[in-house]
Amino acid sequence: xxxxxxxxxxxxxxxxxxxxxxxxxxxxxxxxxxxxxxxxxxxxxxxxxxxxxxxxxxxxxxxxxxxxxxxxxxxxxxxxxxxxxxxxxxxxxxxxxxxxxxxxxxxxxxxxxxxxxxxxxxxxxxxxxxxxxxxxxxxxxxxxxxxxxxxxxxxxxxxxxxxxxxxxxxxxxxxxxxxxxxxxxxxxxxxxxxxxxxxxxxxxxxxxxxxxxxxxxxxxxxxxxxxxxxxxxxxxxxxxxxxxxxxxxxxxxxxxxxxxxxxxxxxxxxxxxxxxxxxxxxxxxxxxxxxxxxxxxxxxxxxxxxxxxxxxxxxxxxxxxxxxxxxxxxxxxxxxxxxxxxxxxxxxxxxxxxxxxxxxxxxxxx
Amino acid sequence: xxxxxxxxxxxxxxxxxxxxxxxxxxxxxxxxxxxxxxxxxxxxxxxxxxxxxxxxxxxxxxxxxxxxxxxxxxxxxxxxxxxxxxxxxxxxxxxxxxxxxxxxxxxxxxxxxxxxxxxxxxxxxxxxxxxxxxxxxxxxxxxxxxxxxxxxxxxxxxxxxxxxxxxxxxxxxxxxxxxxxxxxxxxxxxxxxxxxxxxxxxxxxxxxxxxxxxxxxxxxxxxxxxxxxxxxxxxxxxxxxxxxxxxxxxxxxxxxxxxxxxxxxxxxxxxxxxxxxxxxxxxxxxxxxxxxxxxxxxxxxxxxxxxxxxxxxxxxxxxxxxxxxxxxxxxxxxxxxxxxxxxxxxxxxxxxxxxxxxxxxxxxxx
Numbered sequence: 001x002x003x004x005x006x007x008x009x010x011x012x013x014x015x016x017x018x019x020x021x022x023x024x025x026x027x028x029x030x031x032x033x034x035x036x037x038x039x040x041x042x043x044x045x046x047x048x049x050x051x052x053x054x055x056x057x058x059x060x061x062x063x064x065x066x067x068x069x070x071x072x073x074x075x076x077x078x079x080x081x082x083x084x085x086x087x088x089x090x091x092x093x094x095x096x097x098x099x100x101x102x103x104x105x106x107x108x109x110x111x112x113x114x115x116x117x118x119x120x121x122x123x124x125x126x127x128x129x130x131x132x133x134x135x136x137x138x139x140x141x142x143x144x145x146x147x148x149x150x151x152x153x154x155x156x157x158x159x160x161x162x163x164x165x166x167x168x169x170x171x172x173x174x175x176x177x178x179x180x181x182x183x184x185x186x187x188x189x190x191x192x193x194x195x196x197x198x199x200x201x202x203x204x205x206x207x208x209x210x211x212x213x214x215x216x217x218x219x220x221x222x223x224x225x226x227x228x229x230x231x232x233x234x235x236x237x238x239x240x241x242x243x244x245x246x247x248x249x250x251x252x253x254x255x256x257x258x259x260x261x262x263x264x265x266x267x268x269x270x271x272x273x274x275x276x277x278x279x280x281x282x283x284x285x286x287x288x289x290x291x292x293x294x295x296x297x298x299x300x301x302x303x304x305x306x307x308x309x310x311x312x313x314x315x316x317x318x319x320x321x322x323x324x325x326x327x328x329x330x331x332x333x334x335x336x337x338x339x340x341x342x343x344x345x346x347x348x349x350x351x352x353x354x355x356x357x358x359x360x361x362x363x364x365x366x
Numbered sequence: 367x368x369x370x371x372x373x374x375x376x377x378x379x380x381x382x383x384x385x386x387x388x389x390x391x392x393x394x395x396x397x398x399x400x401x402x403x404x405x406x407x408x409x410x411x412x413x414x415x416x417x418x419x420x421x422x423x424x425x426x427x428x429x430x431x432x433x434x435x436x437x438x439x440x441x442x443x444x445x446x447x448x449x450x451x452x453x454x455x456x457x458x459x460x461x462x463x464x465x466x467x468x469x470x471x472x473x474x475x476x477x478x479x480x481x482x483x484x485x486x487x488x489x490x491x492x493x494x495x496x497x498x499x500x501x502x503x504x505x506x507x508x509x510x511x512x513x514x515x516x517x518x519x520x521x522x523x524x525x526x527x528x529x530x531x532x533x534x535x536x537x538x539x540x541x542x543x544x545x546x547x548x549x550x551x552x553x554x555x556x557x558x559x560x561x562x563x564x565x566x567x568x569x570x571x572x573x574x575x576x577x578x579x580x581x582x583x584x585x586x587x588x589x590x591x592x593x594x595x596x597x598x599x600x601x602x603x604x605x606x607x608x609x610x611x612x613x614x615x616x617x618x619x620x621x622x623x624x625x626x627x628x629x630x631x632x633x634x635x636x637x638x639x640x641x642x643x644x645x646x647x648x649x650x651x652x653x654x655x656x657x658x659x660x661x662x663x664x665x666x667x668x669x670x671x672x673x674x675x676x677x678x679x680x681x682x683x684x685x686x687x688x689x690x691x692x693x694x695x696x697x698x699x700x701x702x703x704x705x706x707x708x709x710x711x712x713x714x715x716x717x718x719x720x721x722x723x724x725x726x727x728x729x730x731x732x
Contacts, residue, residue: 144609147646210579211572213612239615240665243510246579246616253608280513281666295661299606300647 009106009200010039012075014096018082019043019063021055026110027081029194031058033173039073040064041081042096067096071103079197080109087113089121097121101130108133110193135196138208138216145214150256150301152225155354158257159235159309160293162264162283163271164244167311167339168235169195171263171346174338176232178347184354187228189220191251195234205236206247213247214254221255230354233257239292241271242281252293253300259353260293260303261346262286262331265311266323286331306353307346308335375472375566376405378433378441380462384448385409385429387421392476393447395560397424399539405439406430407447408462433462437469445563446475453479455487463487467496474499476559476570501562504574504582511580516622516667518591521720524623525601525675526659528630528649529637530610533677533705534601535561537629537712540704542598544713550720553594555586557617561600571602572613579613580620587621596720599623605658607637608647618659619666625719626659626669627712628652628697631677632689652697672719673712674701 013031015024019041031038031051040062041051047065051058064070078100084090089097097107097115101124109115109132116122116132125132149156157175159168172188179186188195190202203216217233224231233255237244264286270279284292290305297303308327312320320337328335334345379397381390385407397404397417406428407417413431417424430436444466450456455463463473463481467490475481475498482488482498491498515522523541525534538554545552554561556568569582583599590597599621603610630652636645650658656671663669674693678686686703694701700711 147608206575206577208576209572210574210576210613210616211610213576214609239662242513242619242666243580244577245619245666246612246614247576248612249605249615250576250612253611284665292661292665295658296605299650299658300608300611 009037009077009108010075011037011077011079011108012039012070012073012100012105013041013079013081014093015041015043015081016093017043017045019046019054024082026193026197027079028055030079030081030197031055031061033194033198035059035061039075040070042067042070067099071100071105075105077106077108080107080111080115083111089113089115089118094120098124101125101128104128104130106131106133108135108197110135110197112136133196133200135193135202136204136207138203138212139219142208142212142219143215144211145218145254147218147256147301149218149221149254152221152231154225154229154231155259155350156221156225156231156233156255156257157259157261157350157353158233158252158255159261159263160248160252160305161235161238161262162240162286162289163238163268164236164241165272166263166265166268167309168263170311171261171309171338171343172232172234173198174343175261175346175350178338178343179230179232179350182347182351184230184351185228186230186232187224189224189231189233191217191220191234191236202234205251206244210246210250213250217251217254218256230350235263238271239296240281240284240289249296252297256301257297257303259306259350260297261307261309262289262293262305263309263311264289264327265313266320266327267314286327290331290333305331305333306349308333309346310335310337312337312340374403375443375474376403376441377443377445377474378405378436378439378466378471379407379445379447380459381407381409381447382459383409383411385412385420390448392559392563393445394421396445396447396563397421397427399560399564401425401427405441406436408433408436433465437466437471441471443472443474446473446477446481449477455479455481455484460486464490467491467494470494470496472497472499474501474563476501476563478502499562499566501559501568502570502573504569504578505585508574508578508585509581510577511584511620513584513622513667515584515587515620518587518597520591520595520597521625521716522587522591522597522599522621522623523625523627523716523719524599524618524621525627525629526614526618526671527601527604527628528606528652528655529604529634530602530607531638532629532631532634533675534629536677537627537675537704537709538598538600539564540709541627541712541716544704544709545596545598545716548713548717550596550717551594552596552598553590555590555597555599557583557586557600557602568600571617572610576612576616579616583617583620584622596716601629604637605662606647606650606655615662618663622667623663623669625672625716626663627673627675628655628659628671629675629677630655630693631679632686632693633680652693656697656699671697671699673715674699675712676701676703678703678706
């Protein structure tokens with residue numbers, strides 16, 4: 001989906017039969033990132049509880065056991081927060097989604113099966129003029145990247161990581177918020193499912209046919225740079241992740257970033273996303289990762305890592321501060337955990353980079 | 367398509383209205399690589415000519431102006447060698463393809479539109495038990511790569527390149543032929559359209575959803591290693607190609623190669639595949655490319671470049687020999703143009719590597 005951001009919605013989340021800390025990942029991400037926009041979660045088995053009761057976070061957002069009751073709470077859109085068992089849409093789901101469309105509510109979905117392509121629901125939505133946002137569906141007309149992202153006037157900042165799931169999206173959202181607070185025209189570019197749910201637009205680049213990953217990144221940067229001076233692109237995967245490294249490199253070359261922020265979870269030593277197998281890829285030390293990313297980018301367009309973003313959620317305050325100091329010392333770069341200690345050091349690095357001018361020297365080490 | 371190699375076919379190639387040096391790339395690749403398996407090319411506008419008349423190579427293979435006449439020459443399969451204008455199958459194409467299926471001929475196609483998914487033609491082929499090989503169609507059940515390619519007993523050799531279209535497939539085909547001549551159990555693994563046409567199996571990795579490129583490479587290696595001691599994987603793109611680098615890195619990490627062969631066209635200085643734009647990415651010197659590939663591979667699984675394969679088609683014999691000598695000197699590696707000067711130096715490097723044992727030292731510099 002490469003469309004301008006829509007109005008802000010108030011969501012009813014479908015998590016029927018699966019709402020829980022480990023079983024409704026998409027729903028839970030949305031609740032974590034925009035609880036203020038969620039009017040209720042629908043799960044027939046858990047009506048009457050609060051989200052906090054079920055997840056341990058999320059406060060007093062109600063869980064409703066009846067779909068119509070959820071709609072009546074003032075939702076303007078329905079968000080599919082789980083995948084139905086079996087992959088196909090069960091008949092009762094069709095009833096709920098039909099009811100939502102008939103009331104004019106948008107449907108937002110991260111399912112692999114695209115609701116907009118469903119003969120019945122797609123046709124109904126078109127007839128009613130209701131948008132269905134299938135966040136995994138890539139646009140039909142992606143280009144092969146050809147370097148146009150390097151030509152935008154905005155400064156383009158990409159988060160890169162030691163692994164999946166270390167905070168590349170969160171880092172950019174924190175940076176965006178702090179840059180906006182300071183009066184900069186900054187825009188976040190979502191490249192994954194949760195980011196698209198948060199922003200209402202973007203492209204899930206890992207769902208794009210491989211030849212078009214860099215082209216998707218380029219299209220996103222061009223779109224975002226139309227009304228921003230600082231474009232903050234959500235990174236994906238890692239150059240050292242054996243499954244997803246191709247997506248990472250395509251994104252790095254496609255968005256032609258002026259600077260990189262390297263993200264890492266302080267306690268992680270091995271690439272983690274290998275359920276059922278022994279860990280087998282060791283994460284290199286941060287200075288090696290900095291060099292690896294800079295060298296991979298250089299032949300296409302040189303860029304520099306200008307800061308380190310640590311995720312320290314599982315450390316004590318003292319250990320987290322020590323980890324941040326160690327990262328800064330080891331890399332000679334500004335470092336922070338933006339959620340815990342604020343984004344200021346990285347925002348300042350970005351602003352220094354930006355005020356040096358787009359065509360000026362590529363971000364210099366602090 | 368991840369299926370065992372079929373019997374050898376004799377092909378009738380469809381190139382109706384477009385057969386020419388610049389307008390029928392797929393047909394021309396097939397004619398270049400397996401002319402002995404082509405009974406005729408079908409083009410209503412050029413019936414009566416020979417392929418040599420039209421392309422300047424291909425010898426006395428006839429061009430026929432009538433489809434039935436082509437079928438009558440003893441074809442066992444029809445190969446779609448061009449894309450019809452507009453992307454959709456025109457009515458007369460349907461007639462030709464239907465006639466072929468009704469005679470029990472396989473259809474081999476590299477179209478983006480999958481013939482096997484066509485309601486009419488797919489159903490007819492299923493009813494007749496005729497295989498349709500849509501070479502761009504990825505298998506439905508690809509895994510996320512998890513390093514199993516590193517566990518095969520066969521030695522895995524991947525060609526990598528300075529750019530697209532420098533000879534990565536040709537190098538592996540030449541190496542395969544020479545290894546077979548010397549009695550080794552070698553198998554070529556096709557990762558692109560033309561390679562799949564040549565071998566009858568493989569996966570077009572650039573047509574796979576980005577998350578599954580490395581998984582596709584892994585699946586191919588596991589399949590090929592089942593009955594070979596040396597697995598020769600066709601590389602794709604280049605780590606310095608701004609559009610396709612993601613595919614290249616996914617392939618590099620997914621197949622866990624024991625050794626790499628670096629391919630380059632001797633006279634090429636810039637990444638070339640940018641029609642309509644100025645060239646903008648300079649190809650680094652060969653020693654830098656060697657280092658770039660080895661460093662990109664290392665965090666997942668260390669490997670070494672063990673030889674250089676030069677494409678010197680546009681050089682005089684003396685200039686070609688000088689280019690090969692220069693490449694060998696600059697990189698301290700064996701080098702050759704395998705088409706022009708034979709594959710022996712690289713075959714010997716591979717055999718040295720193989721006899722050192724799969725678990726032995728990773729390919730050492732010559």
